[in-house]
Amino acid sequence: MRLQFIACKVMQREAYFCAARSKNVVDVVLMEQGLHDTPDELRRQVQKALGNTLDIQGRPYDASLLGYGLCSNGIVGLSATIPIVVPRGHDCITLLLGSKERYREYFDSHRGIYWYSAGWIEAGKPPGKDRYERMLAEYKEKYGDDNAQYLMEVEQDWIKQYNWATYIDWGFLNSDRHKDYTRQCAEFLNWDFDALEGDDSLMQRLIDGEWDSSEFLVVEPGQTINEDLTNEGIIKAE
Numbered sequence: 001m002r003l004q005f006i007a008c009k010v011m012q013r014e015a016y017f018c019a020a021r022s023k024n025v026v027d028v029v030l031m032e033q034g035l036h037d038t039p040d041e042l043r044r045q046v047q048k049a050l051g052n053t054l055d056i057q058g059r060p061y062d063a064s065l066l067g068y069g070l071c072s073n074g075i076v077g078l079s080a081t082i083p084i085v086v087p088r089g090h091d092c093i094t095l096l097l098g099s100k101e102r103y104r105e106y107f108d109s110h111r112g113i114y115w116y117s118a119g120w121i122e123a124g125k126p127p128g129k130d131r132y133e134r135m136l137a138e139y140k141e142k143y144g145d146d147n148a149q150y151l152m153e154v155e156q157d158w159i160k161q162y163n164w165a166t167y168i169d170w171g172f173l174n175s176d177r178h179k180d181y182t183r184q185c186a187e188f189l190n191w192d193f194d195a196l197e198g199d200d201s202l203m204q205r206l207i208d209g210e211w212d213s214s215e216f217l218v219v220e221p222g223q224t225i226n227e228d229l230t231n232e233g234i235i236k237a238e
Helices: 009-020 039-050 093-097 100-109 118-123 129-143 145-159 175-189 201-208
Strands: 002-008 025-031 063-066 084-087 113-116 164-169 192-197 216-219 225-227 235-237
Touching: 002 009, 002 039, 002 201, 009 025, 009 093, 009 118, 009 201, 025 039, 039 063, 084 201, 093 100, 093 164, 093 201, 113 118, 113 175, 118 175, 129 145, 129 175, 164 175, 175 192, 216 235
Parallel strands: 002 025, 002 063, 063 084, 113 164, 164 192
Antiparallel strands: 084 216, 225 235
């Protein structure tokens, strides 16, 4: 099959890793990091990407794969003229951990988790000393010292909702450095630290075309993605 895999830039390493091992021809399409913070913009950008159903040489894709979960309903309403295949998960962490069941088990036993991975560290702005110092400098430059201190206090309010810095380790070359970075972030924020071994099997099955209905939603042309309010399958096609 010829497929396009639309994923957030934070999934870059994992996406190319799995695509390189697939029997299918896979074009990886990377989206801007942070779109999940504004679900409407995520929906707009991904819908635009879904509108491209031909590769660079004009050959048709058999399906579009999404490296997103429900993501604050950011994928609700998406549709395309070719099948869309989406992992059944609340967010992309399910793909990094290998199953929605593993995600749920860890989530239920570790309240207040902020997830770290190679991509989140390299492409994002995860909480920690680096983020704090960078934002403080930016606020001082824009708003002055007093306003900057106030804005940083507001910034710290949402950080107080978390208790764990958990690194998902796929065993890439920089894993030890990224793991140490996550540990340092946890110490700075007074959070607990944990590291989990990542599992590439779910993403590999997505890219290989092994779309069991318990793990993936296949959205046929003419259907749209919606939230499954029963929460049994997380998402559904209508």
